[in-house]
Amino acid sequence: MRVWLTRTQPGADRQALDLRAAGYDVEVAPVLAVVASGARRPEGAADITIFLSEQAVRHAGGLTFCDGSLVLAIGEQTRLALASAGISALSPEDERSEGLLKMSVLQSVSGQRILLVAGEGGRGVLESALAERGAAVSVYHCYQRVTVADVRVTASEIAVVAIASGDAAGAAAAAWQRSAGERTVPALVPSARVAEIARAAGFDNVIQCAGADSRAILSALERISVP
Numbered sequence: 668m669r670v671w672l673t674r675t676q677p678g679a680d681r682q683a684l685d686l687r688a689a690g691y692d693v694e695v696a697p698v699l700a701v702v703a704s705g706a707r708r709p710e711g712a713a714d715i716t717i718f719l720s721e722q723a724v725r726h727a728g729g730l731t732f733c734d735g736s737l738v739l740a741i742g743e744q745t746r747l748a749l750a751s752a753g754i755s756a757l758s759p760e761d762e763r764s765e766g767l768l769k770m771s772v773l774q775s776v777s778g779q780r781i782l783l784v785a786g787e788g789g790r791g792v793l794e795s796a797l798a799e800r801g802a803a804v805s806v807y808h809c810y811q812r813v814t815v816a817d818v819r820v821t822a823s824e825i826a827v828v829a830i831a832s833g834d835a836a837g838a839a840a841a842a843w844q845r846s847a848g849e850r851t852v853p854a855l856v857p858s859a860r861v862a863e864i865a866r867a868a869g870f871d872n873v874i875q876c877a878g879a880d881s882r883a884i885l886s887a888l889e890r891i892s893v894p
Contacts, residue, residue, distance in 0.1 A: 778803070
C-alpha cells in the first residue's frame with residue numbers, strides 16, 4: 668500500500684519514517700510550503716503564550732517575548748522545537764486545540780492575557796474558546812502556507828492520500844486531478860472540518876482520523892482495505 672503524504676516539511680519526512688517502519692510504502696510530495704508572513708507581533712507581555720505548531724516556533728523570530736510567560740505547545744514536536752530554543756513548555760496528550768483546552772492551566776483564565784502563535788488560516792477554535800473563558804486573546808500569525816506549484820504524482824501507484832489540513836485538502840485535490848487520480852481514492856483527514864473541505868474539493872472517499880499525527884494515520888490505515 669503506497670501512501671502519499673501531502674503535509675509540509677519537516678513533518679512529512681518524519682511521518683514517512685514512521686509509516687515505512689510500519690511496513691508502508693510512502694510518497695513524500697508536499698502540496699504546501701511554509702514561509703514567513705511578515706506580520707508584526709502584538710505588543711505587550713502575555714501571561715500565557717501558546718505555540719500552535721513547530722512552524723510557529725521557527726518563524727516567530729526571537730523568542731524573548733516568551734520571557735515571564737507560561738508557555739504551552741500544541742504537541743510533542745512543537746514542545747521539542749521550543750526546548751531546542753531553550754524554552755520549557757507544557758503540551759497535551761491530545762495534540763489538537765481540543766487537547767489544549769482540556770489542560771488544567773487553561774481552565775481558569777479570566778482576565779489573563781494569552782498570545783497564540785500560529786500560521787494564517789487556522790480554525791480559530793482556541794481563540795474563541797479562550798475568549799469565552801474571559802481571557803484577553805491576541806494572535807501572532809507569523810507564517811503562512813503557500814501552494815507548491817505543479818505537484819504531480821503517479822496516481823496509479825498511490826493507494827491512499829494523507830491530508831493534514833484544510834489548506835492542504837484543496838491543494839492535494841488539485842494535484843490529484845492534474846495527475847488523473849480517481850476521486851474514490853481513500854483520503855485520510857484529521858477532522859470533520861477538513862473532511863468537508865476534502866469532499867468539496869473532489870475526494871469522494873474521505874476517512875476521518877483522530878488527528879494528523881503518525882499514530883492517527885497508522886490506525887486509519889489498519890482499518891481500511893484497498894483493492
